[in-house]
Amino acid sequence: MPDDILSVASELVEITRLVADDDFSATMARFVTRLVRTVPGCDDAIITVRSATGVETVHSSRDLGFDPLVPGPIVEAVTFGEPRRLDDVAVDQRWPSFGTQFVNAGYRSCLCLPVSTPGEETAVLTLISKDADRFGESAYDLVLLLTLHAGVAFENAALFHDSRELVTQLRTALRTRSLVGQAQGLLMRHYTYDSSHAFEVLKRASQNSNRKLRDLAALLVKAHEDRTFETALADLGMAEQDVTSPSH
Template sequence: MPDDILSVASELVEMTRLVADDDFGATMARFVTRIVRTVPGCDDAIITVRSAAGVETVHSSRDLGFDPLVPGPIVEAVTFGEPRRLDDVANDQRWPSFGTQFVNAGYRSLLCLPVSTAGENSAVLTLLSTEPDRFGEAAYDPVLLLTLHAGVTFDNASLFHDSQELVIQLRAALRTRSLVGQAQGMLMRHFGYDSDRAFELLKRTSQNNNRKLRDLAATLVDAHEDGTFEDALIELGLADRGADDVSPASQAR
């Protein structure tokens, strides 16, 4: 590992910094790039995640030339939450299929360490080298320190990613609410309904036409803006609706 501890500390700070403009993939890409730059003899790095959907590689620093999900040390490490080390693939035959792909891709040694994460998913940081015996006991503890920071990076990135997804969903919900409200107001004006009866008519029309309420509302709003509102009502079976066309339940209100 680097003799200058300040250099390592600087890298750790950079690894755990989540920039607002980053997405999940960009954060992971930046992390593995810094791992490769920080650890002597490390030619590539992979973060592998095990979730309810299965095992997948989140990011590698480049095209590896082998499948990291072939049964072997990486899959075992992420499945059992235990470290795995391959000192020299030429002398270690524990994972023959994996070893064949590994050596054909030009690699000789690797180190897999579980990443401590706050969520339900488990993750593993894997360091790869084209040289044998690159990740012995002397490198184990410093690399373990890196995995602790990998956990922080992973959790931060996951949280940011989930937050972005939530914002997208909320925006979609607000847009839906706005569209439905606009369509509701148009029906109120056109038929002289109150808000409850107009909304009831929207729901019934949505069911009768097998269309989502959001899509139906968007159709009416777009038709109003295009000057084809009357044509849209005819197409949807809403032309010349009267008060008696709304369900008794809504009339009771």
């Protein structure tokens, strides 16, 4: 157990920090790396997620040498949302298949704690050690604290992903509005339309050509830049006699 609580607090800050290039995998990778370094006697760590599609391990600190999804404490913890602790695989025979793989990989004990996650998914953080009886009450308390912060990391990663998606959508919307506005202006100048008339022309041309309004507008703007605007209008069936009285 670290003597200085400030060192633990520092680890928590680092665990839950997201930077511009972070994604879920990067967040969890950083969390596991720091966790192994922080918890005394911890040789490896695993994060396991259970969703509608099944149970999967999303990160481990290295190649473990055993299958964490063999029926055992990890699968039970993630299925029932309850902690599981294996103090000594040589003594505890509750999960024989898991225990055989576990001990053959060189491990003796593990601690599995549920992690708070957004949505319907459930997750478990598992610490494993090559020594027996490594995760007693004091270690349990520290790991529980870190596990709560793992839940924050999950939520932050999900929030960051959602925010990035929203920013992307907003940028697309703004770009669309700009392109459509430019295309409207070109039609207004070319045919002396007013703004609403030009927009109706664009909408009808979009439907007739089976193109998204944004793509049609981009095509017209590029044609203007390439000095092929009238050719583009003709190719799209947007000659003046066809569009001076668009239907409403």
